Amino acid sequence: MDEIDSVVVELLKSLEGVKHVGKVSDDVRRKLIEHEERYSSLGPIGVDNLGVRSAAERDRLYFIIKDKRFRPPPIPTVQLVAEDGTVIGEEIIAGKRQDAGKNEKTVQFGKDFTLYCSRAKEKGKNSRFILPPVPFPEVEKLGFAKNVVSSSPSALGDAELKSSIGIKDDPKLASILVGLDVSK
Secondary structure: OOHHHHHHHHHHHOOOOEEEEEEOOHHHHHHHHHHHHHHOOOOOOEEEOHHHHHHHOOOEEEEEEEOOOOOOOOOOOOEEEOOOOOEEEEEOOOOOOOOOOOOOOEEEEOOOEEEEHHHHHHHOOOOEEEOOOEOOHHHHOOOOEEEEEEEOOOHHHHHHHHHHOOOOOOOOOEEEEEEEEEOO
16 A cells, blocks of 8 residues: 555545445455346336446546445435436435426335336336435545545445455445546
C-alpha cells in the first residue's frame, strides 16, 4: 500500500459501523466481476449490478465490511427499471421521502421498496433490477480522489470478499466496494 491507499483506508476505518477495511486484490476484483455476471441471470428478473462493475473499473478498489450502524446510502441502491430506462420501483432510504408525483399510486413492498403502479403497468413487462453506482461523499472530499463510486456486491460477491480476507460469512455484516481514480 502506498500513501494514497493509507489515507483512504484510514478514512474508511474511521466511519461508524465499519468492522474491516482493505484494498481489493486484482484476483478478488476479477472474481467479483465474474460473480456479478453469473448473478445477473439467476432469477426470473434480471439484475444488473452497474455499481460493482463501475467501481471495479476504477484505478483503486477498496472494501468495507460493515454492520447496521453504518450510515444509510445517499441515493437508492436498488431500482426496478423498464427497458427504456424508466424507474418503475426503487429502494426507500430511511429518513428520505420518495416523491412519486401527485397522481402516481404506489405499492410498498416491505418497508424498503416502492413500486410506481402506473409506470409498472405501462412499462414493466421486460424490466430488470439495477444496482447503480452510489456516491461516497467521505472519499469524494479527498483532494486526490476523482470518479468515486461505491456499491454492494451480490451475495456471491459478498461471500467471496469475506472469504478472501478470512472472515466468516456473517449475515449481520455486509460489504461495500469503493472505487476511485487518482487525480494526476
